[in-house]
Amino acid sequence: MQNLKKWKELEDAGNILDKGNNEENDVSGWRSFRPIHIREKCIDCMICWSVCPDNAVISGDGKFIKFDYTKCKGCLICLNECPVNAIRSEKEK
Amino acid sequence: MIKRVITGNEAVAYAMKQIDPEVVAAYPITPQTQIIEKYAEYYAKGEVSGELIDVESEHSAMSAVVGAAGAGVRAMTATSSQGLALMLEIVYIAAAMRLPILMPVVNRALSGPINIHCDHSDTMMAANSGWLQFYSENNQDVYDNCFIALKVAERVNLPVMVCQDGFITSHSIEDISLYKDNVIKKFIGEYKPKYNLLKKEITMGPFDMFDYYFEHKRKQAQAMFDSVKVIESTFKEFSLISGRRYDFFEEYKLKDAEKVIVMIGSTYGSARDVVDSLRNNGELVGILGIRVFRPFNFKLLKKKLEKIRNIAVMERYDPLSGFGGILFNEIRSSLSRNDIVEYIYGLGGRDVDDSQILKVFKEMNNGKELIRYVGVRE
Structure with a gap:
């Protein structure tokens, strides 16, 4: 709860004028389950990267690198869509 | 100005035609139906340039209008009673989204028992929804209110209801002055939305x-x-094109009055007659009618009523609260007085004749009951 704006500083109706502003948010607290990547099974098809609604899959050179757990809210769409079961889930404690 | 003899509903439809909003989405409901029928006729004849969307419910009507207003155009709907109740979820959202939607509402009693005639239970249900509310005494009022309300709404980015009494003015023919299209066009100006979903x-x-x-x-x-x-x-600004100088409250012989009734809507017209006849007998009585209920201009109200000895509020809906209605409470608290009495009247279109208003003037300073009824069979 840092740097919260005062009411006079806000846009009318809470309108959000810029795109991609989820960069600012840490949603890790929303997660009930955490996706975990299994390197040995992964074929780097990057389907998880394309289906992730919050850009929480970090890629490089066309390969899976890691999950960004500050942006992952634990929807597990990646786990559902992975064709080779290279993502498992673990309950958050 | 053009003189015409038309109903309150036709006056609203004509105002809509002159405003020519890009989108109208509506569902017919008595007594609002004529507004949409007439507007559909203009649409069929190609006399309006906007889209008319026939939706499947009032919930959809308000949703479509919210979408259109979000896309940065003028958007309107119109409703009554159960229609307003059904759309109420989106009514609150339209206000919170700060969309300047104009919605004529033809006041009709809420069910139940089911009834199609006038009282103010529908718009009083939405009195705290974040919409501006303008009320009208007669056909000229409702026509003029449409333009004033639209201009205000677009300046403050809040939606607005323009209310008139179902059947009493909506279906009654009166002579009114209509403005020329170019005069209205100039008065309302071009709409420049603050936010627009389609631009960015x-x-x-x-x-x-x-x-x-x-x-x-x-x-x-x-x-x-x-x-x-x-x-x-x-x-x-409106007085410059109309010659009529409106205010938040309309007053009649208030200056030296000792007894005053506060009321909303068409009863104000009959009440003036009663005031005249009582004044002929030397009684110092007056009337205050509410044109703008939301925002509630409590400072102006206090100025107008603080010197009045006896005040009664006539409220055309039953709050079913164990106490008085919203208007009663606003008047009481604006004046910090606990000697003001409430008369609930005219529910479900019950005819309000002079004898009822006369009774309120006669009895308002007698008795201890705060909440009273007039016009009901005791």
Whole structure:
């Protein structure tokens, strides 16, 4: 709860004028389950990267690198869509 | 100005035609139906340029209008009673999204028992929805209110209801003066939305948690406070084209009055006759009619009524609260007085004749009951 704006500083109706502003948010607290990547099974098809609604899959050179757990809210769409079961889930404690 | 003899509903449809909004989405409901019928006739004849969307319910009507207004165009709907109740979820959202939608409402009693005639239970249900509310005494009023209300709404980015009494004015023929199209066009001007979904990718109506909901509500509340000044100046501008100088409250022989009734809507007309006849007998009586109920200009109200000895509020709906209605409470608290009495009257279209108003003037300073009824069979 840092740097919260005062009411006079806000846009009318809470309108959000810029795109991609989820960069600012840490949603890790929303997660009930955490996706975990299994390197040995992964074929780097990057389907998880394309289906992730919050850009929480970090890629490089066309390969899976890691999950960004500050942006992952634990929807597990990646786990559902992975064709080779290279993502498992673990309950958050 | 053009003189015409038309109903209140036709006056509203004609105002809509002159405003020519890009989108009208509506569902017919008695007694609003004629507005949409007449507007559909204009649409069929190609006399209006906007889209008319026939939706499947009032919930959809308000939703379509919210979408259109979000896309930066003038958008309107019209409704009554159960229609307003059904759309109420989106009514609140339209206000919170700060969309300047104009919605004529033809006042009709809420069910149950089911009834199609006039009282104010529908718009009083929405009195705290964040919409501006203008009420009308007669056909000229409702026609004029449409333009003033639209201009105010677009200046403060809040939606507005223009209310008239179902059947009493909506279906009654009166002579009114219509303005020429170019006069109205110039008065309302071109609509320049503050936000527009189609111009830039923005997000409207996002989710708020405990960290921002309160601040966004605070900002919405400020728009309502600030609208008072805007309404004042818009009334002034409107008087230049109409010659009619409106105000938040309409008063009749208030200056030296000792007994005053406060009321909303068409009864104000009959009450003036009663005031005249009582004054002929030397009784110092007067009337205050409410034109703008939201925002509630409590400072002006206090100025107008603080010297009045006896005040009664006539309220055309039953709040079923164990106490008085919203108007009664606003008047009481604006004046910090507990000797004001409430008369609930005219429910479900019950005819309000002079004898009822006369009774209120005669009895308002007698008795201890705060909440009273007039016109009901005892």
